[in-house]
Each structure stands twice: as structure tokens, then as C-alpha cells.
Amino acid sequence: MTDxxxxxxxxxxxxxxTDKDVYESVHRAWPSSGGNRAFGGHVYAQSAIAASKTVEDGLVIHNITGHFILGGSVLAPFVYHVRRIGDGRSFSWRTVEVFQGSQPSARPCFVATISFKRYEESKSWIPLEHQAETFEDFTKTYSSILDRTKPEETPLAPGADAPWWYNANNDAWRVTNDMFPGVDIRKVDMSGHNETSRHPTRHPAAGRRQLCFYRLIVDAESRELLNKTTSEILNLHAAAHLYASDRNSLFLIPRAHGLADRIAVLASLSHTVIFHGDPARLKMLDEQGNPIWFVQEAWTSNSGAGRGCHESRLWNYKSGRVVASTIQDGMVRIPRDPGRVPKYYQQAETALQSVSNPSPKL
Incomplete structure (x- = not known):
């Protein structure tokens, strides 16, 4: 896709x-939900890219856990400090601490632990491979939606998947949302599925699903480079999957409980992604350099004590392979008193009205 x-x-x-194993972002992150708060998927994905610059050729990310400590800002660059934990024959491990502005003397805003692996094809070992659900199962489960849905005709994902975003009438912020960079992400209308697929013995929230299509945004300059299958390039593709997996993820939890209009606090605490199988499957372009559609299938498995768990599978919508599994722990707070909610919405709408079209350069 070119836009x-x-x-x-x-x-x-x-x-x-900027120094040995220290890197700084060049372009500002997208402003999440209005105002100057940065989209968390930006620092999550970019920390993996920074770490990948310190490993040997042939090593591709297969596992990452990130901890969100402080909210990031779009007004200052992110500074990534990579620490080399260990290097083996097949694996390498890195941690990344991320700071903003003058923060290096303070605590980081984000910390990640990342593992890289060399792809192995050995005659000595039996190649085990399976995935719990086949693509036929997937398409059958969602046939009522997928039969009438084309990814490219699906609406862009909202800036925030909450009623106050849909109700906001702010042209500047909608323009900003339509400029969501890097990855084209589209939210599927699940109303025809979620209302008819409830399990008789499970909590209604556990049965709710959300599908989001996504594909890489490329231009003529980057298309040829990103169509290679070197480990350096595959790590860039892996990071794009990380970026997409974090978009609007936690909003699914209050929505599954029917409380999307009463959110007071919603924030990521940690996010883990495990990539599966041959790392070449992470590539998001076909042989001609055209972006391939992937789809995130998401649900919430648990909630309690002010937190909620978001899980998902990332499918290649062309090959039917599951390329990754994700699990995210988030803070979710819903006030008992609905009267406390309008104040939060008022603050959110004030933030929306302060948004102008941000320059991508810092």
C-alpha cells in the first residue's frame, strides 16, 4: 500500500x-487518543528494532515482553539503551531501556526483554509443527462476517475504540486518526458474530471476539528493500506485527463487559508476543512487493482486581498460518458511580480539541 x-x-x-548500543527515534510517534500521549505500540516495536541492530546476522526476534512504566510523549524523541545479556550459538538475548528527553537520570518509560533465534533446519531433529486451530476452523467460525467483508473495504481502526471517540465531532482529530502511520489497520464490525455465538456455560465477556485486518504501508523507496528476506529485514517485519498487535487492544475488555462507555482508566502494563515457525513467514510483502493482509483475532480471557487480560492470534490471511500469539496485561478501572464518567470524557474531548495535524519529524 502506498499513501x-x-x-x-x-x-x-x-x-x-548516538553511542554504542544507544539509538534515538527520528520521527515522532502517533498521538494516541488525542493530546500529546504517544501510541505505546511505537516504543514497543522500535525497542525490538534497536535490539536487532546489536545481534549477529541470521538472528530474528522470536519472543518479546515489554513493560510500560510511564506514558510516552510525542513531543520528545525516544532514546533506546540496549544491553547485551547473552549470545549463544542459536540464541541471543537483549534488554532495552527506553527514556525520553532528560530522563536518562531518572527511570525509563519502557523496558523490554527480547530473545532472538537462528532459524534451524537440521537432519538430526524431527521437525515438529502444528497450530491448534486450522484456517478452515477460523474461516468457518467467522463465516457470517468474512463472507461479506473485504479487508480493503473495512473502515480504518478508530483512534480509540470507545463511545466518546465515535461521538466526538472534531475534524482535526479525525484527520490525525486517518494519518495513522506505518501500518494500515482496519477494525471489523463484529456485531453479526458476537451476539449469536455466546457459549452456554462461559461468561459472556469470554466469548466476545474482535478481528482487525492489517498490512504494511510502503512507498517506492522502501518496497525493494523490505522485500528481501535477510534477518535484518525480517526483524523490521516482525516489529510491524508488534506495532499492529497493540492498536486499541485493551478497549476490548470493557467492551466485552458492556461497559465501554464507563472507562475511567485503561493502560497497558505488559505485553508479550511469541512468533511461531519459520521467520520468513513474518514477511508482510508478496513476491511482487505488494503488502499482504494479516488479521488479528483477539479476545479477553480474564479480568479482576483492576486488571484485564487481552489475548490474540496473528494470522496470515493469505496462507492461513498463525505467525504469532500475544498476551497483554492491562489496568482497567470502571467507576461504580456513572456520574464520575462524564468528567473523564470531558477531559478526553478537551484533549481531542487541542490536536492539530502533527508533523512527523521531531
């Missing part, structure tokens, strides 16, 4: 090295 208005993936994730 002159939307920053392509390679430019969005650009880093400059």
Missing part, C-alpha cells in the same frame, strides 16, 4: 545511533 499522507513503515521506525 502519500501516511508515513511508511521504514521511515516511521528510523533510528539514529
Amino acid at each position: 502519500a499522507k501516511r508515513l511508511p513503515w521504514l521511515r516511521l521506525m528510523a533510528l539514529k545511533q
